[in-house]
Amino acid sequence: MYSKGLKPLSLATVVTLATAMALVFFYAPLDADQGFVQKIFYVHVPMAIVALCGFVAGGIMAIRHLRSGDASWDLRSYVAIHISIILGVGVLVTGSIWAKASWGHWWVWDEPVLVSFLVVFLLYCVYYPLRFSIEDSERQARYSSVFAIVAGAFVPLNFAAVRLAESYTHPRVLSQTGGSLPGDMRLTFLVSLLAMALLFVTLWKLELTAKHASMQLKRLRRRLHARVAA
Amino acid sequence: MPALPLDEAGKYVAGAYVAFLTLIVVYVAILGAKIARIDREITELVEDEK
Amino acid sequence: MIRATGAILRKDLLLELRTKESVPAMTLFTITVYVLFHFGLDRDSLDGEIASGVLWVTLLLAAVIGVTRLFAAEREQGGLDALLLAPVDRTALFLAKAGALFLFLVAVEVVAVPAFGLLLLGPGLGGTLPELLLVLLLANVGIASVGALVSALAAETRARELIVPLLLLPLMVPLLIASAQATEPFLRQDQAPEDLGRWLGLLTLYDVVFVLLSVAVFDYLLED
Numbered sequence: 223m224y225s226k227g228l229k230p231l232s233l234a235t236v237v238t239l240a241t242a243m244a245l246v247f248f249y250a251p252l253d254a255d256q257g258f259v260q261k262i263f264y265v266h267v268p269m270a271i272v273a274l275c276g277f278v279a280g281g282i283m284a285i286r287h288l289r290s291g292d293a294s295w296d297l298r299s300y301v302a303i304h305i306s307i308i309l310g311v312g313v314l315v316t317g318s319i320w321a322k323a324s325w326g327h328w329w330v331w332d333e334p335v336l337v338s339f340l341v342v343f344l345l346y347c348v349y350y351p352l353r354f355s356i357e358d359s360e361r362q363a364r365y366s367s368v369f370a371i372v373a374g375a376f377v378p379l380n381f382a383a384v385r386l387a388e389s390y391t392h393p394r395v396l397s398q399t400g401g402s403l404p405g406d407m408r409l410t411f412l413v414s415l416l417a418m419a420l421l422f423v424t425l426w427k428l429e430l431t432a433k434h435a436s437m438q439l440k441r442l443r444r445r446l447h448a449r450v451a452a
Numbered sequence: 453m454p455a456l457p458l459d460e461a462g463k464y465v466a467g468a469y470v471a472f473l474t475l476i477v478v479y480v481a482i483l484g485a486k487i488a489r490i491d492r493e494i495t496e497l498v499e500d501e502k
Numbered sequence: 503m504i505r506a507t508g509a510i511l512r513k514d515l516l517l518e519l520r521t522k523e524s525v526p527a528m529t530l531f532t533i534t535v536y537v538l539f540h541f542g543l544d545r546d547s548l549d550g551e552i553a554s555g556v557l558w559v560t561l562l563l564a565a566v567i568g569v570t571r572l573f574a575a576e577r578e579q580g581g582l583d584a585l586l587l588a589p590v591d592r593t594a595l596f597l598a599k600a601g602a603l604f605l606f607l608v609a610v611e612v613v614a615v616p617a618f619g620l621l622l623l624g625p626g627l628g629g630t631l632p633e634l635l636l637v638l639l640l641a642n643v644g645i646a647s648v649g650a651l652v653s654a655l656a657a658e659t660r661a662r663e664l665i666v667p668l669l670l671l672p673l674m675v676p677l678l679i680a681s682a683q684a685t686e687p688f689l690r691q692d693q694a695p696e697d698l699g700r701w702l703g704l705l706t707l708y709d710v711v712f713v714l715l716s717v718a719v720f721d722y723l724l725e726d
Contacts, residue, residue, distance in 0.1 A: 243469070258461035262468040269472070288722050312475045316468040323464035345672035348665065355659040368655060368719050369669075375715055376673060383676030383704055387683060421476070428483055435490050443497060 225431040228424070235424045238417040242410070250410040259323040264410060266316040268418035269309050270339055274377055276306030276422055277346060281374020284367035296363040299370050301429045303349055305422060310343045331388075338384040342377055349373075506590050510598035515605065524571050525609045528564040532614040535560045536621045547624035554686040557618050558641075561611070562674055565645050568606050570666045572599055572653040596650055596720040600713075604646035611638055629693035634685065640705040641681045644712060648673050651716040654723040680704040 246264045253260035280302035287295035317336045322328045331337055352369055356362040403411060518524055539556050540546070548556060615638070619627040627634065649670065656665040684701035687694060 258465055261465045265469055265472050308475065308479060312472055315471045315475075319464050319468045319471070323461060341672050341675050345669070348668045348672075351661060352655070352659060352665055352669070355661045355665065357660075361658060364722055365655060365658065368722055371719055372651065372655075372673070372715060375711060379708065379711055380676055383679045383708075386700065386704060387679045425476075425479065425483075428480075432483055432486050432490065435487070439490055439493055439497070443493075446497060446501060 225427065228427050228431065231420070231424050231427065235417065235420040238413065238420050242414040242417040245410040245413055250407050251404070253407075256324060259320065262316060262320040262323065264414045266313065266320055267335075268411070268415040269316065270313045270335060271415060272418045272422045273306040273309040273313055274339075274342070275419075276302050276309065277342065277377055278374045280306065281370045284370035284374070287363065287367045288371075293363055296367055297433060298426075298430065299367060300353070301426055301433065303346060303370060305425050305429065307343070307346050307349070309418075309422070310339065310346070313339055314343060334381070334385040334388040337388065338381045341380055341384070342373075345373055345376065504594075506594035507597045507601070510590070510595060511601045514598065514602040518602070518606065523574075524568050525606050528567050528606065528610045529613050531567055532560050532564045532610065533617050533621075535563065536618060540622065545622075548622050548689075549624040550690045551682075551686050553618075553623055553689040554682045556622065557615075557685065557689075558678055558682045560618075561607075561614065561641075562645070562671065562678060564610060564614070565603075565607065565649060565674075566667045566670055568603055568610075569649040569653045569670055570656075570663055572603055572650065573657045592721045592724070593717050595724070596654075596716055599653065600646040600650040600716070603649045604642050607642045607645060611642075623689060625689060625691050625693065627688075630688040630695055633695045633698060634688050636702070637681055637684045637705070640702065640709060641677060643709045644677045644705065645674065647709065647712045647716050648677075651712070651719070654720065657724065676704065676708050680708065 242264070246261055250261070250264070252258065280299045283295050283299035283302060287293070287299060314336075317333070317339070318328050321330045321333070321336070325332075349366065349369060353362055353366045356365055536556070539548075539560075543552070543556075545552075615627070615634075652666055652670045652673065656662045656669065659665055680701045684695075684698055684705070687696035687698075
């Protein structure tokens with residue numbers, strides 16, 4: 223059920239990723255201020271955007287779960303959040319490398335996107351202990367969905383707050399994600415963003431397929447053993 | 453801070469991209485192992501049923 | 503629904519007055535933390551940003567204690583099932599719990615804020631007191647709503663004492679930002695509110711979002 227279109231999707235992902243990396247290293251011009259280090263921007267920022275959208279999408283799927291009572295929406299929500307957290311690790315690691323290369327420290331508080339992402343990441347890490355400490359499976363799904371909705375609403379609020387605070391104490395030093403990118407950089411960025419989005423959807427479908435298959439297997443095994451016992 | 457010279461900057465950029473690709477490869481590998489296990493257990497079940 | 507809210511709220515307040523479990527513990531906690539900060543920072547008096555930070559972080563940590571205990575009475579005496587079997591509107595339950603937490607926070611702050619002024623604050627509190635009270639009020643609304651929500655969310659888990667702080671503290675970061683930034687000018691030598699509108703605006707937005715969200719979502723919690 224979930225694996226429909228997985229092959230072409232994976233292919234599209236790999237092609238777009240390869241294209242993006244080719245553009246990054248052979249097409250996009252060298253940044254005047256940051257030099258070669260700026261290339262990290264093309265992997266760090268798309269990953270952050272896709273991860274955050276993934277969290278919000280997880281919240282929306284959770285709303286559908288609560289409204290319909292259909293457990294498959296909870297599964298979709300869980301996987302979306304799971305993959306966003308994994309991408310989140312990537313965001314923090316690449317962000318840290320970028321910070322070290324740009325400012326000489328492995329962490330900086332000046333970048334509101336990175337700082338805000340850290341808070342969001344810390345929050346979503348609690349999803350697992352919360353989910354798996356509830357034993358009843360229907361309640362587990364319900365409470366996870368509530369969390370996903372609250373956390374999803376929290377993401378934009380947190381970004382606004384951190385941005386407000388940072389602009390107050392540290393006037394914006396960089397406006398990398400601003401719309402003021404020259405044309406060839408913008409193209410490279412958009413292709414990278416597309417590649418990252420395709421990657422997310424592919425991994426999401428892949429994980430969903432695996433989980434679904436695993437659940438069906440358990441069900442089959444139980445039925446088989448019940449029949450044998452009878 | 454002035455831009456790093458190309459050879460130094462190169463190491464950081466490579467590090468970032470390698471980290472990203474490693475993350476994906478490791479994740480897909482784990483997923484692949486999980487699917488392989490499911491496949492194996494399905495075969496066992498089919499055997500059991502016989 | 504107002505009556506149901508009032509009834510549950512009154513029960514919680516009477517329980518607290520009788521058992522004195524949450525408020526004294528939270529108050530004692532904040533004063534102890536002030537002492538810790540004195541030793542940790544090795545400072546006799548704080549002002550400005552550091553004072554604001556110490557004041558608010560301590561309050562938020564104390565709030566964690568209150569939140570963890572918010573549904574404790576129901577859990578320990580099985581009152582939760584009774585509440586849920588009765589035709590009580592979940593919104594009433596939320597408002598009552600958030601209201602109780604709000605009042606607990608006010609009670610704690612009545613002691614903790616002057617204590618802060620006494621123990622750690624360099625400049626006096628007097629000059630901008632009305633503005634400070636406004637910030638405290640708005641912040642308490644936010645803490646109370648998020649707190650009630652998190653308390654309900656963690657109510658059924660086995661690892662309650664761990665989940666509550668881990669959930670509550672990141673969720674309160676925007677509130678902390680707004681409150682600390684708003685309070686900072688009050689605690690400087692030259693007290694005068696600065697940019698207050700921006701931070702009060704953020705606080706109000708936070709409050710509105712979380713009250714609405716909690717009311718919307720509370721129906722799905724504590725169901726049976």
